[in-house]
Amino acid sequence: MAASAKIRVTPQVIGRLRLASQGLLDGFGSVAECVSRMGAMQAQDLPSALWAVGQRVPGSGLSDVRAAIDAGTVVRSWPLRGTLHLLAPEDLRWILAITSPRMLKMVAPRHRELGITTEDTADCRRIASKLTSGGQGATREELFAAFEDGGQITKAQRGVHLIWSLCQHAWFVQGPMAGTGGKPAGQQLFMPFEEWITRSRDLGREEGIAELFLRYCRSHGPATERDFSWWSQIPLADVRKAVAAVRGQLVELVFRDTSYWLSPETAAMLDDGHLVAGRNGQGRRRRA
Numbered sequence: 001m002a003a004s005a006k007i008r009v010t011p012q013v014i015g016r017l018r019l020a021s022q023g024l025l026d027g028f029g030s031v032a033e034c035v036s037r038m039g040a041m042q043a044q045d046l047p048s049a050l051w052a053v054g055q056r057v058p059g060s061g062l063s064d065v066r067a068a069i070d071a072g073t074v075v076r077s078w079p080l081r082g083t084l085h086l087l088a089p090e091d092l093r094w095i096l097a098i099t100s101p102r103m104l105k106m107v108a109p110r111h112r113e114l115g116i117t118t119e120d121t122a123d124c125r126r127i128a129s130k131l132t133s134g135g136q137g138a139t140r141e142e143l144f145a146a147f148e149d150g151g152q153i154t155k156a157q158r159g160v161h162l163i164w165s166l167c168q169h170a171w172f173v174q175g176p177m178a179g180t181g182g183k184p185a186g187q188q189l190f191m192p193f194e195e196w197i198t199r200s201r202d203l204g205r206e207e208g209i210a211e212l213f214l215r216y217c218r219s220h221g222p223a224t225e226r227d228f229s230w231w232s233q234i235p236l237a238d239v240r241k242a243v244a245a246v247r248g249q250l251v252e253l254v255f256r257d258t259s260y261w262l263s264p265e266t267a268a269m270l271d272d273g274h275l276v277a278g279r280n281g282q283g284r285r286r287r288a
Helices: 009-019 033-039 047-052 060-071 089-114 119-136 140-149 160-169 207-218 225-232 236-249 264-270
Strands: 006-008 075-080 083-087 171-178 189-193 250-254 258-263 274-277 283-286
Touching: 009 207, 009 258, 009 264, 033 060, 033 083, 033 207, 047 060, 047 083, 060 171, 075 089, 075 160, 075 171, 083 089, 089 160, 089 171, 089 207, 119 140, 119 160, 119 189, 140 160, 160 171, 160 189, 207 225, 207 236, 207 258, 225 236, 225 258, 250 264
Parallel strands: 006 250
Antiparallel strands: 075 083, 171 189, 250 258, 274 283
16 A cells, blocks of 8 residues: 555554554564564563563563663663653664653652752762773662762652663663672663663654654554654644654554554555454454
8 A cells, every 4th residue: 555545444443453563463573673663662560561572573582582681682761751661772862862851841840859950960970870880780779879878868769760860861771681790680780871872873853753753653553643742742743743754654544534644564454455353353354
């Protein structure tokens, strides 16, 4: 199906197409490909995030996803909505450049309540840099202990917000899983950003939003402008500019007078007829 085609669909069709976009029908070839194609995968609960990746990569297991994290081909940070996500390492810096200013502004009242100043953040950056230099990394508890020794209170979520701020500025990032050298297993080590991510893409704000919208529609579509705006917390005015920039690379579906966007590859499922869900929830085809 050609890009920019406009067709009408039903709720059943939209649901089935989303399963395909999400990689839940045919899957992806590797863990790194899955995470990159999805753009960003929510990972506040790490075990559930590992499972979410694994089910999209046929033949993979928990060890494969953990190995990708340990190798740095997948990273975990707070790029969207103040929530942890898995994403490709080369994408983290440019996404943060788009989203961090807004997130830092939104969290400013909470930081005032916690007594976190720019000087405190700079102090914690110095402490964390000394602790993690040379590629050794540090767990959250080790960072908390170092902050406390340096006069920075970590109780009442203050420590969590300090680490979050360091990651929002792309100074640190979560790296390999702990479990060696006496460090407790099941946690990730925080690493200096430049040491752990040695190659980053360089995208400006408008180009980056367009790229992220395109990636989102390819992995979550059919989706609307508002869906993407909520997911990314990017204002609708900026999103609409992104739609104009990449609409020729997407297919437009119309449902209840609203435009939904998806990749031509996923839309090609409609070429032989509409996909609908049967009573048992299995997909079947019906001639248009």
